[in-house]
Amino acid sequence: MNISPNSVVALTYELHTTTPEGQQVFVEKANEENPLVFLYGAGMMLPKFEEHLANLKEGDEYSFELSATDGYGEIDPGAHVDLPIEMFKDAGEMPNVGDVIPLQDNQGNHFRAGVTGISETIVSVDLNHPMAGKNLIFAGKILVVRAATEEELNHGHAHGVDGHAGH
Ligand SMILES: [Zn+2]
Numbered sequence: 001m002n003i004s005p006n007s008v009v010a011l012t013y014e015l016h017t018t019t020p021e022g023q024q025v026f027v028e029k030a031n032e033e034n035p036l037v038f039l040y041g042a043g044m045m046l047p048k049f050e051e052h053l054a055n056l057k058e059g060d061e062y063s064f065e066l067s068a069t070d071g072y073g074e075i076d077p078g079a080h081v082d083l084p085i086e087m088f089k090d091a092g093e094m095p096n097v098g099d100v101i102p103l104q105d106n107q108g109n110h111f112r113a114g115v116t117g118i119s120e121t122i123v124s125v126d127l128n129h130p131m132a133g134k135n136l137i138f139a140g141k142i143l144v145v146r147a148a149t150e151e152e153l154n155h156g157h158a159h160g161v162d163g164h165a166g167h
Pocket residue numbers: 152155157159166167
């Protein structure tokens with residue numbers, strides 16, 4: 001079958017980003033032994049990533065590039081926050097510059113932020129996604145396309161390549 005909403009897809013991929021000089025930098029990959037498995041059209045993946053895979057079938061190979069805008073967005077220079085250092089002292093764990101730390105906002109949303117500076121009173125963090133501002137180059141092969149089970153549709157995610165890894 002062809003990839004369409006409510007199909008479960010297993011695929012391999014290699015992700016590269018490009019530097020401003022146009023050089024490709026390897027980021028991560030999933031191979032045939034441990035492929036990426038997801039419920040297509042469930043909003044788990046980047047929308048443009050899914051768009052490029054539409055109608056592909058088992059055995060098809062793909063490669064495409066997403067602009068930063070279609071990936072994790074452009075870098076927002078205003079997305080910096082200064083947090084009181086007491087926050088970290090109370091938690092008993094002082095971060096270092098360069099660390100990526102988990103944070104939670106007032107609405108209870110979890111996200112990760114990179115520490116860009118530490119003074120005696122504040123910890124400055126960058127709220128941009130680590131992949132913001134980068135073009136994403138994906139390449140790989142479609143291994144499996146199957147209809148989602150009722151349970152997978154109810155849960156809104158895939159249960160492994162064969163649909164039996166329930167959770
Ligand atoms: Zn589940």
